[in-house]
Amino acid sequence: MRSIAFLSPDFLANPWPRYAHFREEQPVWWSDEIRMFCVFRHRDIRACLTSPDYTVEYPFRVSRQVFGETLLDLDGPRHTRLRRPLAGLLLGRRDNVAFRAAAEERARTAVAALNPGTVLDMVSGPARAVPLTATAAFLGIPAERHDWLLHTVEYLVSHLDGSSGDFARASVLRTELEEYLVGLLSMGAPPRSMLGEVRTWVRDGELTTAEAVGLATLTLAAGFETSTGLISNTLHCLARHPEHAAAAAGDSDRLRSFLKETLRWEPPQHDTVRFARRDTTLSGVRIPAGSALKLVLASGNRDAEVFDHAEEFRPDRSTHGSLTFGHGSHSCLGTHIALDVAEAFIGALLARFPGLRAVDDPMPPITGSTFRRPQALRMRLGPKGES
Template sequence: MTAPAEPQELLLKLLDPASRANPYPVYRQILDSGPMQMPESTLHVLSGFTECDEVLRHPDSCSDRMKSTSAQQAVAAGEAVRPFGPPGFLFLDPPDHTRLRKLVSKAFSPKVVKALEPDISGLVDGLLDNIPETGQFDVIESLAHPLPVAVICRLLGVPIEDEPQFSSASTVLAQGLDPFVTFTGETQGLEERMRAGLWLRGYLRELLERRRAQPADDLMSALISVEESGDQLTEDEIVATCNLLLIAGHETTVNLIANGILAMLRNHEHWTALSADPGLAPAIIEETLRYDPPVQLASRVAGADMTIGDLRIPKGDIMMLLLAAAHRDPATTERPDVFDPTRGQIRHLAFGHGPHFCLGAPLARMEAMVALSAVTKRFPNARLAGEPVYKPHVTLRGMARLDVAV
């Protein structure tokens, strides 16, 4: 009989690039092991659905890492914990989070998103028109990547011709979300992320100056007008907000579209069903969000002494939530390892809960709905042309290439 793996051993397996193509057996091991508490690291790793859901909803859960014991220790040691300046509002707590989110939320309201549907459909049709009717194509390069990039560029006011530069920077920065420091105490690729982060902030500042001189009908111009009308918004906050939206606005939606396509091609009856009935798209998207979520991990800081389930969590400790494990918790979902959009109620935490519920959820769902419906209708007999190739990211796990034959 094999002895159960130690918590540190399981977490290292999760970080191992060999697990990227299929991390779910590791997640199951962690889930079966129960919550991991490492008081010497002020870290608690939670993988059950109920516990993760409770943390996301808890009023004492904080998103500002500066409130953690480890960050305060780094500050006391003279380390620069925020080398780029203030973070995006995703990593802030009220009142700053409330103020910034309110200013941005109008651009992502259901009404605004609905009005974008014809443009998104046109973009998808144009991308699919460029795919040959026979042969094979890379889903990432041909559809899943260019669509969200075009949409977020249009919303923010970022020139689409600059896409290769900021996409390259955003890919590097996305690795900064991976919990290498939290799990191992080691930094990986820090210098490269510093260069990418400084470049992207500098790029956005230059673009802000152009928008000041020539305002347009976009979110960046709207944020500038707010800044110039009073003290609600600083230039650093505009840069941080645009930086967050540019990265979060396309990395996660690329993964959602690609993950949905891969899941249907591996379970072809759902590809065939959607090609005949676009009304099935919402259920397929929700099941994709549960089964293979674009964001696999999230973290919170205990803003006070907390009790989650049977766990006591001291103020300042970090709670790492393994959302991808929680989604496959058999206590919550029957047959959790099966992709089944017809299962009825689909419960997931892919967009979070509480005050930090994903602002872009309606837009991501809309883009995925249009893309998945159109690609299955256009290519009803499509099939996988090889195993997918994955990026190194752990938190924003996604594919770098997915070849499909038509």
């Protein structure tokens, strides 16, 4: 019987063969290492994401310890009550027009500041800075606090996969972040910003201050990590698939399709967690009440039952059924925001530097545990045809 050592270097560098094996042979597998049932097939993952037999509620969930209670930790009426106004803001009739304009402007500004002919590590540079500053602007956090915010959120996010880092330091930073957000809410966040809207919800009694801060911190964390991973992984895929990169460079529809296929094929988040409310069975495996389940979303994204030639990178395919942003009541409300930020930045980057290319051969791999992206990706910013 095969097993997975989730933190072993070979698995972190290339988990896909293991995922394929377990989808076929052990689609629901108990791991002694992490004390969880691991779920690999698309249909089983989707069942766990939608069935009332499974819940997100668990007091010792790592995300709850790092960021406090957020929508990630709630089910039932309270989850619905908190999600509804946020969905109205992110997906409602205004359709994020103001945010899209801000994101596109920040992306263009970031690209305009880059120097032609230089070599730049995209991961430590704009791939991490652009998403967070765009999200911060959407929230209504002033530009002079963006550097502090970037380092604070980056440190907190680094603990979400069970890092053995300094949780005491993380706790201090979380308190500082919460106090800062409370101050913005009490003093008046800018109009036409998320915090400006949330402030009215608190004033009208729709949310408590703690719930408002939870929505803001969740938006920051998701806006940082997922979008940073999406931009980094997309640039990695563009370098690996130059035949598709040329087509995407001058066509926004093709670039959008390239981004969606990157999210399916190399998602920035590989798994999420659920807990069994009651004794149940999944693919013939008995799941006792209270058990934790690691839903391997990335494995489901390469399930041949859902996607033809699932192991191949095909930007022209339909990605309907992708599990990258979840499914059901906890599906990510920021999907379009992440795509908008990535499209604005990468589109502007390719337009200004059509000869963009990676300089390291081989390129640093996409790696990581729950969150996956290259640790570095050096690219040369030069005109088309540069050798």
